[in-house]
Amino acid sequence: MARKVLLLTLVGLIAKGIILFSNRAPLAVEGDPTVAAPQSCAQPKGKAVQACRELEQRILAATVRIELQSWKVADDESGYDIDYKVSHATIKDSRYLVTHNHYSIPLAIRPQDGEPEVYVAVTLSDSSGETLFKGSISDFELAWEDPETLILAYKGEDLFQDKGMVSAEFSDWSTVPLKAGMEVAQVDWDGATTRVDWTTVQEVNVEDGVPRLVLADGVTLGASGGGIFWHGIHIANNWLLVQHYGELGALTDTMTKVALNSAPVTSGPSQALTTG
Numbered sequence: 464m465a466r467k468v469l470l471l472t473l474v475g476l477i478a479k480g481i482i483l484f485s486n487r488a489p490l491a492v493e494g495d496p497t498v499a500a501p502q503s504c505a506q507p508k509g510k511a512v513q514a515c516r517e518l519e520q521r522i523l524a525a526t527v528r529i530e531l532q533s534w535k536v537a538d539d540e541s542g543y544d545i546d547y548k549v550s551h552a553t554i555k556d557s558r559y560l561v562t563h564n565h566y567s568i569p570l571a572i573r574p575q576d577g578e579p580e581v582y583v584a585v586t587l588s589d590s591s592g593e594t595l596f597k598g599s600i601s602d603f604e605l606a607w608e609d610p611e612t613l614i615l616a617y618k619g620e621d622l623f624q625d626k627g628m629v630s631a632e633f634s635d636w637s638t639v640p641l642k643a644g645m646e647v648a649q650v651d652w653d654g655a656t657t658r659v660d661w662t663t664v665q666e667v668n669v670e671d672g673v674p675r676l677v678l679a680d681g682v683t684l685g686a687s688g689g690g691i692f693w694h695g696i697h698i699a700n701n702w703l704l705v706q707h708y709g710e711l712g713a714l715t716d717t718m719t720k721v722a723l724n725s726a727p728v729t730s731g732p733s734q735a736l737t738t739g
Contacts, residue, residue, distance in 0.1 A: 562688030650689030681717030
């Protein structure tokens with residue numbers, strides 16, 4: 464039997480779509496209010512090609528790359544231990560970042576008792592790697608935390624609005640007609656450039672543990688926290704890479720588990736803070 468290896472820790476750390484339900488009118492593709500986004504972008508043809516590319520660009524315009532570098536005094540006090548991580552996040556309301564929460568380095572915004580003092584520098588970049596922000600993690604605060612989702616709030620206002628970035632629209636899992644075979648857009652990257660992959664849902668599980676999907680596509684380490692979009696609406700974030708190996712040790716298949724949004728994630732973060 465094949466054995467499964469689950470892996471996707473924080474390594475290296477929208478468009479509006481169409482027809483959510485029958486009582487929602489189709490949302491137009493940016494640039495042409497008369498053209499609705501196509502139902503499928505995996506292999507688009509004709510006019511759908513441009514519509515899908517525009518949808519991808521809107522998703523990328525709401526996606527940022529997070530680079531965290533930390534310094535703490537070594538245990539023997541001989542110098543500093545330095546750690547570097549990369550992940551991705553989705554912009555919400557111009558100043559919030561929705562990402563995963565399995566950070567492997569200490570964050571000043573989430574201190575633990577007895578944790579050593581650590582300085583964490585954060586760099587935010589767009590999909591091509593152009594720097595949008597450089598500063599300290601102390602410039603952010605924790606707005607909400609779910610088992611596999613974190614919302615970071617910039618302490619200032621409108622961090623991204625004047626940088627050509629946009630905010631995504633979010634839905635929680637209970638408002639989306641989830642089913643195997645549905646097509647979604649998945650944020651991934653190649654180690655330098657962030658992109659959008661179109662893939663399908665293989666499995667839906669909202670009753671056992673973290674509400675989640677299993678997607679047919681794998682991702683590159685560092686894509687953790689990147690958004691999953693249905694018709695341009697953010698519904699989940701990259702959580703675990705699932706790798707299947709055969710009896711001889713050869714990699715036979717890869718998939719991704721993604722954590723679905725809860726209602727507090729999709730509500731206003733200030734409301735989430737109040738209700739949490």
